[in-house]
Amino acid sequence: MATFVDRYPDEAKVVQASFAVAFIALGIGAFFGLIQALHRTNILRVIDSVDYYTLLTAHGVLLALVFTIFFLVGVFTWAIAKGFERPLPDIRLTWAWFGLMTTGTVLTAVAILAGLVPEIPMSADVLYTFYAPLEAHPAFYIGLAMFIVGTWMAGADWFLAYRDWRGDNPDERIPLQPFMVLTTMIMWYVSTLGVAVAVVFFLIPWSLGLIETVNPLLTRTLFWYFGHPVVYFWLMPAYLLWYTVLPKLAGGRLFSDPLARVVFVLFVLLSTPVGIHHQYVDPGIAEGFKFIAMTNTMFLLLPSLLTAFTVVASVEHGARQRGGEGYLSWLGALPWRDPAFAGMALAGLMFAAGGFSGMVNAGMNINYLVHNTLWVPGHFHMTVGTAVALTMMAGTYWLLPQITGKTVYSRPIGLFQVVLWFIGMVFMSNAMHRGGLLGIPRRTAEPQYQNFDFAAAVGSVGEIRMQIAFGGLLLFLSVVFFLFNVAATWAEDRVDTPVDDTIPAPLSPPSGAPLILDNLALWTGIAVVLVVLAYTLPLASIVTDSGLLGSSPGFPVAISLEALAEAAASALPHVSLDAAAGLRPLDVAAEAAETLEVSR
Amino acid sequence: MAAEPESEEMPTSAGEGAGDGASIPDTESIDDEGYVIGSGRAGVVRQIDHDDFDPIGTLVLIAIYMAIVGAMWIFMYFVEFLGGDLTVIG
Amino acid sequence: MEIHRYEKIWLAGALLLIVGFIATISYGAVGAGIEMVDDDGGQIEPNAISDHPKFSEPGTYKTGENEYDVYVVAYQFAFDPGTSDPIRVPANSEVTFHITSRDVVHGFEIVGTNANTMAIPGQVATITVEFGEPTEYGLLCHEYCGSAHHAMEGSIQVVPQSQWNESMVVN
Numbered sequence: 001m002a003t004f005v006d007r008y009p010d011e012a013k014v015v016q017a018s019f020a021v022a023f024i025a026l027g028i029g030a031f032f033g034l035i036q037a038l039h040r041t042n043i044l045r046v047i048d049s050v051d052y053y054t055l056l057t058a059h060g061v062l063l064a065l066v067f068t069i070f071f072l073v074g075v076f077t078w079a080i081a082k083g084f085e086r087p088l089p090d091i092r093l094t095w096a097w098f099g100l101m102t103t104g105t106v107l108t109a110v111a112i113l114a115g116l117v118p119e120i121p122m123s124a125d126v127l128y129t130f131y132a133p134l135e136a137h138p139a140f141y142i143g144l145a146m147f148i149v150g151t152w153m154a155g156a157d158w159f160l161a162y163r164d165w166r167g168d169n170p171d172e173r174i175p176l177q178p179f180m181v182l183t184t185m186i187m188w189y190v191s192t193l194g195v196a197v198a199v200v201f202f203l204i205p206w207s208l209g210l211i212e213t214v215n216p217l218l219t220r221t222l223f224w225y226f227g228h229p230v231v232y233f234w235l236m237p238a239y240l241l242w243y244t245v246l247p248k249l250a251g252g253r254l255f256s257d258p259l260a261r262v263v264f265v266l267f268v269l270l271s272t273p274v275g276i277h278h279q280y281v282d283p284g285i286a287e288g289f290k291f292i293a294m295t296n297t298m299f300l301l302l303p304s305l306l307t308a309f310t311v312v313a314s315v316e317h318g319a320r321q322r323g324g325e326g327y328l329s330w331l332g333a334l335p336w337r338d339p340a341f342a343g344m345a346l347a348g349l350m351f352a353a354g355g356f357s358g359m360v361n362a363g364m365n366i367n368y369l370v371h372n373t374l375w376v377p378g379h380f381h382m383t384v385g386t387a388v389a390l391t392m393m394a395g396t397y398w399l400l401p402q403i404t405g406k407t408v409y410s411r412p413i414g415l416f417q418v419v420l421w422f423i424g425m426v427f428m429s430n431a432m433h434r435g436g437l438l439g440i441p442r443r444t445a446e447p448q449y450q451n452f453d454f455a456a457a458v459g460s461v462g463e464i465r466m467q468i469a470f471g472g473l474l475l476f477l478s479v480v481f482f483l484f485n486v487a488a489t490w491a492e493d494r495v496d497t498p499v500d501d502t503i504p505a506p507l508s509p510p511s512g513a514p515l516i517l518d519n520l521a522l523w524t525g526i527a528v529v530l531v532v533l534a535y536t537l538p539l540a541s542i543v544t545d546s547g548l549l550g551s552s553p554g555f556p557v558a559i560s561l562e563a564l565a566e567a568a569a570s571a572l573p574h575v576s577l578d579a580a581a582g583l584r585p586l587d588v589a590a591e592a593a594e595t596l597e598v599s600r
Numbered sequence: 601m602a603a604e605p606e607s608e609e610m611p612t613s614a615g616e617g618a619g620d621g622a623s624i625p626d627t628e629s630i631d632d633e634g635y636v637i638g639s640g641r642a643g644v645v646r647q648i649d650h651d652d653f654d655p656i657g658t659l660v661l662i663a664i665y666m667a668i669v670g671a672m673w674i675f676m677y678f679v680e681f682l683g684g685d686l687t688v689i690g
Numbered sequence: 691m692e693i694h695r696y697e698k699i700w701l702a703g704a705l706l707l708i709v710g711f712i713a714t715i716s717y718g719a720v721g722a723g724i725e726m727v728d729d730d731g732g733q734i735e736p737n738a739i740s741d742h743p744k745f746s747e748p749g750t751y752k753t754g755e756n757e758y759d760v761y762v763v764a765y766q767f768a769f770d771p772g773t774s775d776p777i778r779v780p781a782n783s784e785v786t787f788h789i790t791s792r793d794v795v796h797g798f799e800i801v802g803t804n805a806n807t808m809a810i811p812g813q814v815a816t817i818t819v820e821f822g823e824p825t826e827y828g829l830l831c832h833e834y835c836g837s838a839h840h841a842m843e844g845s846i847q848v849v850p851q852s853q854w855n856e857s858m859v860v861n
């Protein structure tokens with residue numbers, strides 16, 4: 001009995017390497033997450049508040065970009081080789097993109113973490129959204145650009161595999177998993193264009209001093225042009241696993257292959273012309289554009305709501321085949337002791353809840369209530385932080401045996417770990433949502449203020465803080481157990497049949513799907529047209545209003561002094577005078593802080 | 601459209617398994633309680649085909665979800681938001 | 691393409707939900723009169739705020755019967771006015787905040803309320819709200835703006851109409 005690693009040993013190595021990078025990022029990121037959860041709730045402060053932002057930048061980059069996307073390239077490589085039943089066209093190309101992505105990641109990570117070491121004159125505490133004119137070290141942006149180009153090459157690799165396969169199979173339907181990979185990559189190409197332009201044409205030259213100024217609203221809008229589709233980029237590997245693997249784990253079959261294709265095509269079309277929903281309360285963008293982004297966003301709910309039905313129905317099919325009866329008691333017939341199944345099912349359940357807070361985020365004017373409050377991290381820890389991350393961890397228990405040829409070290413630890421994650425997240429993100437409704441801001445090291453207190457109508461702020469810290473602790477422990485289980489699996493000996501890796505055919509086969517669904521060029525074309533329609537006018541007006549390069553010089557974040565806060569506060573009147581005369585307040589504050597530092 | 605039994609395995613599974621959806625490579629290491637990762641199909645006690653399957657449980661679940669979401673939306677929009685202080689009117 | 695009839699029901703329900711959301715939001719805009727921050731505030735040169743007729747002397751300006759403009763400059767790591775001196779406005783008045791930043795991106799949130807906007811260098815955000823009885827609100831920056839972001843806060847005092855006089859204006 002041969003599994004993936006026996007059939008495609010070269011590809012298996014790339015998948016292993018991608019997973020390894022992903023899991024290292026997960027470990028570091030989760031550790032920083034715990035420090036943040038304890039710090040901002042004022043339960044335990046082991047770092048300076050200035051360094052909080054260094055860790056937060058690292059947390060965002062390592063988890064939301066590195067962990068998710070390295071896992072994605074691993075799963076997609078697996079899906080392409082398995083789905084097309086052939087090795088990738090040229091494994092050197094495969095290693096090349098892996099190498100480029102990894103080098104970029106290391107460069108960016110070094111630029112960020114150097115912020116913790118005062119001796120190194122490097123800092124990138126700009127958070128993972130890197131809004132200009134806060135300015136990071138050039139290495140931060142260059143690393144990011146390399147990372148993105150690496151993903152483009154990965155996509156090219158998979159499209160080349162598709163071309164080869166198509167050459168041999170001119171009349172066949174694209175197998176479902178590769179179909180999902182290819183459509184996801186089309187979306188990715190269309191959407192990364194925005195961030196690539198922002199980084200390559202504006203931020204890199206600006207951080208190198210080649211251009212003096214940037215237009216902050218322009219780079220911000222370009223970021224969000226990419227920033228919403230990236231959400232679906234995280235989600236698509238999870239959807240791929242939910243559609244093609246979860247039914248099998250449940251003992252059933254995918255309910256409908258054609259509908260799965262429809263859903264992925266909808267994502268290609270609708271993911272990008274919605275980014276302005278992250279800018280509902282930005283000045284400089286007309287309300288009409290915001291309204292259009294809102295309606296598009298609402299219709300983007302459709303593919304996810306369809307997914308809910310199809311995936312749950314597939315799981316129900318498994319439960320019924322396993323003897324499940326009744327309207328709801330069939331749920332008990334599912335293989336809940338399998339961590340791969342239980343983890344993905346709990347991730348899906350959490351996504352239903354996170355989906356609701358996402359609907360609120362999408363609601364344009366109700367955004368006044370939640371914008372930039374702790375509600376938002378509450379939301380995305382349920383979505384990317386659980387729907388995606390927990391699905392990836394659960395999926396690992398089924399995938400790792402295939403790519404290593406080894407059985408999972410401990411099923412009970414796996415089960416315990418996925419349940420622990422779910423419980424931890426219920427505490428942390430529910431409390432974050434509630435805190436956000438009180439107005440507690442996100443991205444803040446010490447959300448405890450001198451001028452006011454937050455007023456809780458139900459419960460108390462103290463209790464909310466405790467729940468965030470406690471939840472964060474459980475989440476961190478869950479990651480520790482996960483990484484231990486993975487490492488212990490890796491250390492085992494190979495066996496013949498490490499896991500049942502077959503995937504049963506769907507109930508409704510692909511032959512029922514209209515052929516047009518496989519017309520990738522058509523969907524790409526329509527997606528581009530929709531993007532042009534949604535973005536031409538807003539971008540044109542931003543550029544006409546303030547110029548392509550704007551007038552904001554860089555404000556480097558290179559100062560890492562704990563005294564900065566007091567210095568800035570005490571220097572207030574002077575700072576405002578000086579700055580009015582054209583001096584940068586940060587420089588003034590830095591000078592003041594240096595004086596303090598020296599006198600210590 | 602009826603499922604085609606002869607194409608029970610997806611082409612993606614490299615034609616390992618036999619036609620029967622419940623068959624799995626190594627029956628010895630499998631039990632039907634889900635004590636082995638990925639063994640959900642070992643617990644299958646009956647084959648249910650496309651035509652015999654109506655996902656009524658799914659319909660019930662998502663109807664409950666829809667009701668919760670609708671109620672929560674009304675609460676969030678009209679109580680938490682419109683009932684809140686300082687509405688932006690211009 | 692064949693779709694199970696339950697899934698068709700769900701599809702219809704999902705569309706209804708979506709239309710319901712859009713309808714609620716439209717009601718908020720038209721019925722409840724909520725307006726989004728938009729491009730009405732216009733642009734400003736972030737390096738030359740001192741040349742601006744109002745932002746050069748930020749503070750509260752009376753513009754009509756019970757109507758006031760408040761100009762606020764956000765910068766690392768304070769609001770002017772707001773931080774050193776509270777923003778003062780009279781009770782039962784309609785107040786339009788004009789907010790800009792002279793350095794990096796900041797946020798402007800009147801704590802525990804729906805008054806919440808971004809402050810982006812080069813842009814002016816305007817939001818109009820109605821204040822009721824005399825009270826005091828907290829003010830905070832909710833966008834990370836540098837190493838002392840968490841220290842960027844302030845307050846707004848809504849003072850009784852009877853006590854309100856021009857000397858309370860900070861500009």
Ligand code: HEM
Pocket residue numbers: 029030031033034036037040056057059060063064067068127128129377381384385386389441442443444445471472473475476479
């Ligand atoms: C051990 C588990 C985790 C803990 C304890 C944790 C904790 C936190 C906390 C407390 C914050 C809020 C910081 C603030 O706004 O001041 C945060 C932000 C964030 N987390 Fe996590 N988190 C965890 C896992 C994850 C995962 C798995 C992901 C994504 C895959 C993730 C993505 C993010 C992102 C994108 C931010 C926002 C960063 C920013 O605002 O720039 N986190 N996390």
Ligand SMILES: [Cu+2]
Pocket residue numbers: 227228231275277278
């Ligand atoms: Cu979005």
Ligand SMILES: [Cu+2]
Pocket residue numbers: 796797831832833834835836839840842
């Ligand atoms: Cu700030």
